[in-house]
Amino acid sequence: MSFRKVVRQSKFRHVFGQPVKTEQCYDDIRVSRVTWDSTFCAVNPAFVAIIVEASGGGAFLVLPLHKTGRIDKSYPTVCGHTGPILDIDWCPHNDHVIASGSEDCTVMVWQIPENGLTQPLTEPVVVLEGHSKRVGIITWHPTARNVLLSAGCDNVVLIWNVGTAEELYRLDGLHPDLIYSVSWSRDGSRFCTACKDKSVRVIDPRRGTIVAENLEEPMGLQELDSSNGALLPFYDPDTNVVYVCGKGDSSIRYFEITEEPPYIHFLNTFTSKEPQRGMGWMPKRGLDVSKCEIARFYKLHERKCEPIIMTVPRKSDLFQDDLYPDTAGPEAAMEAEEWVAGQTAGPVLVSLRQAYVPSKQRDLKVSRRNVLNEGRPAATPPAAATAPPAAAPARLSAPPALGTATTGSTAGGRLEEVLQEVAALRLLVTEQGQRISRLEEQLSRLENGHV
Template identity: 55%
Template sequence: LVCRRKYLRVEKLPGSAVLTGLRCGRIDKGYPTVCGHTAPVLDIEWCPHNDHIIASGSEDCTVMIWQIPENGLTLPITEPVVVLEGHAKRVGIVSWHPTARNVLLSAGGDNILIIWNVGTGEAMITLDEMHPDMIYSISWNRNGSLICTTCKDKKLRVIDPRKEEIVAEKDKAHEGARPMRAVFMTNGNIFTTGFSRMSERQLALWNPESMDEPIALHEMDTSNGVLLPFYDGDTNVVYLCGKGDSSIRYFEITDEPPYVHYLSTFGSKEPQRGMGYMPKRGLDVTRCEIARFFKLHERKCEPIIMTVPRKSDLYQDDLYPNTPGPEAAMEAEDWFEGQNRDPILISLKDGYVPVKNRELKVQRNRLDKLALNKKNESSSTPTKAPTVNANSESKLDELLQEVKTLKATIASQDERIANLENQMAKIAI
């Protein structure tokens, strides 16, 4: 389950359903899907620089890039924009670069990391000797110069992908045998979740420059569910969701002891099968909304909205510092040449107004079955002009229908008033 500012994507057999974020109610069984892999999809992630582009990794050993139409799906999509082939085993992780356009990282069951230039469809960097076992998680740092990984060998690694070297690592970051997760903080520290030798769930904070001991280490409970961290880099709040749990715990990360501060717990009755986290620019700032989750149940998907009560209706600057926007700070070629740039920040003060999404640029010789792609685009992705005309015609029809209804109501009321006046006249006589 993953979500973007406009869309929510839920795994659905066959394929994946892409829903508009505010859509409520029962979804029809015939709802159009994105379906192109020949085996189950293991990971999906929306592009941070285009709300209509999504990457998916599958057991069929491929990574596929999809483009969702402006107004959502009206027909099933079966042809991806790009197919990336390079892994010998299933692809379990896909992750977009945070600041460079069209740079995508993938990790497979072959224990290999590949960094792609999606625009050309080329595998630019292959890291095949760093992980001896299954890779559990990957996270980019804020400007995308480093990545941190967790592995089945219990090591936490910090890697410079362009130099193809490990710059820091910690053996047995968590001593338990169950999976670990790691995420980079805005200040460069790393937050991890894992298990102790006694199977107690733990969270820890690490400084990559000195990983002998953690900055902070906390034990939580003995549940079996892996804790998934969702990090808000603007407010330095980490939300922890465990599969099978019925709660969301959140902590604030600071530069002062004890460094990891427990804030509160959101509890519910039903356990969660999955969780999606809305990006900051998709929140409703007029309601002081600081986080929105989409909780996946067995038969439904439930939005969970977290707000900070404020008496004033004014914009709350302390809740909404400038946040990374959709504009890429550089192109893929710039990053592969060694450049680093921080994200381009935007203000949410006037509500988020999206810039025009740039089209995904790919070399045409990388697209298989180009004729089918063109046919698919023409049938499932309406062009901008017809969409605008269709919307205008729809609105005009609605207005005409409203006018017709109002006229009928007025005529009915006039007749009723006349009847009442006649009755009153008879009573007066």
């Protein structure tokens, strides 16, 4: 009897990676030499941010995506920290707001001008002080506006309301050793941590409890050569593809995750000659759907940032619905107060059929008042995750151009009404776009003889 090997069918089997042309790279950048296992790079549809070497403090570059080629040594940086910057993260709900964590034990949140920097940016919108040791991890809540998580070398996780400069939750005592990485669930109800004690913990931040720890058996096991340094994983929930980049390695391995055994399926490896110092990851709404681009990385060399495009090879010029399901858009699903009060919501999805059109960004406003205690009763955190008293160490620093939110202003009230109307109209347009997409799909099926 002869047995024929069955090859598993997958539309991602032939995904290939390709670096862009030399002139489309960002050259002559002095990438940070700090020995820390973060990505050192953060990307969104408007900007690429890169942590760089700086004398007398910490700094990072913010470049408009089109600003390719050689970057002048005098190009302005974001440089308000007094110690080296260890991590940066763009706000998912505002492409002009970015947070940074530093060895100076502070978290800073910055508002980037519409067209990028024309002079050094030294004044953050807000400074968040609460860690006793350096802050190595920064990550925004995926669906609640203005909620930011920071983790420090004091083994403490802090969750902030950036809009009021407050500590919402202080999660202390859950990690006996250094926290290596943190990742939110898609709806932001929980987050997962990897710790130096070789434990993975799933944590409910609003209850201050560990939901799961030390998972006994992995769903799948893949042996990777990680001798060069930390692994940086990137997961795409739209395609169920996970990309693994080794810091100090020169390859990107990618796998498809399925619901049935063996769960993890190796797809391919993108290999280049130069090792990566860090890696940025473009949100799905920033990709070129006309070229069947399903992922884009921004690889940091010693003196360069090189975009790498991952593509599904297809010849059709039509929009590929199966590659691009509706994805997380730039609108927040709820406000910080609603999340604290116990609400949970997945991301507000948008269609990529008409490709991504950036919306008008609004400035980040920071108010000294505690909006959590006004208008509605806030959820009282339990003892394990108690919020600090009013005298908590949160220092406010707002530049004159942004100002502070005021309460009795007629103009301010009118502006809020206009913003609400714009948000309602944007939601209506999104819903109509999705309805048109469904009708087009039904029409296409009828034309092709499918009932």
